[in-house]
Amino acid sequence: TQLLEQSPQFLSIQEGENLTVYCNSSSVFSSLQWYRQEPGEGPVLLVTVVTGGEVKKLKRLTFQFGDARKDSSLHITAAQPGDTGLYLCAAHFGNEKLTFGTGTRLTIIP
Amino acid sequence: EAGVAQSPRYKIIEKRQSVAFWCNPISGHATLYWYQQILGQGPKLLIQFQNNGVVDDSQLPKDRFSAERLKGVDSTLKIQPAKLEDSAVYLCASSSAGQATEAFFGQGTRLTVV
Numbered sequence: 001t002q003l004l005e006q007s008p009q010f011l012s013i014q015e016g017e018n019l020t021v022y023c024n025s026s027s028v029f030s031s032l033q034w035y036r037q038e039p040g041e042g043p044v045l046l047v048t049v050v051t052g053g054e055v056k057k058l059k060r061l062t063f064q065f066g067d068a069r070k071d072s073s074l075h076i077t078a079a080q081p082g083d084t085g086l087y088l089c090a091a092h093f094g095n096e097k098l099t100f101g102t103g104t105r106l107t108i109i110p
Numbered sequence: 111e112a113g114v115a116q117s118p119r120y121k122i123i124e125k126r127q128s129v130a131f132w133c134n135p136i137s138g139h140a141t142l143y144w145y146q147q148i149l150g151q152g153p154k155l156l157i158q159f160q161n162n163g164v165v166d167d168s169q170l171p172k173d174r175f176s177a178e179r180l181k182g183v184d185s186t187l188k189i190q191p192a193k194l195e196d197s198a199v200y201l202c203a204s205s206s207a208g209q210a211t212e213a214f215f216g217q218g219t220r221l222t223v224v
Contacts, residue, residue, distance in 0.1 A: 098213055
């Protein structure tokens, strides 16, 4: 059973536009990670957030961890074709089991 | 530093046959994960090892799937007998111990059951 729900499931936008994807859970997690996966490859870590309310920036990507540590968002400014990929949130629950979300498949149209 | 190695990259088998996947994690990483990823979905954890002990295997279909990590280093995942719905990419990942640590993934094995 997936404990992390991501939305939207699919997103296709024009180059230069902004976008936000979301990761939600009914459970509290101690830390949350965002990964990006390209076709034929394994996921690669983008960021880890550990404190409620934390905001981290990675160039044009902004990650926010909800105050209650049950949700997170990823905002991309001025999207570029290189941002295309499957974005996955992941969290450790309870006994350190690393669980991934349902994923958001992002396509940036040149 | 070498990454996580998986083999084979691709495998096609008939239903009811058996198959095995191999994973060599990053040297020194205590935690090893096996995930199943259906096309277009997020990875689903099958089993997580800490050294050579099992941390979680609650989503491993134990009637047909088995995994071992002898000596706490490399690992094999086996399916016997395979079903059509087992067609997926099988990803291996490793990390150093502790929460909030980065999981490093291999390229995966794409399994097609026909």
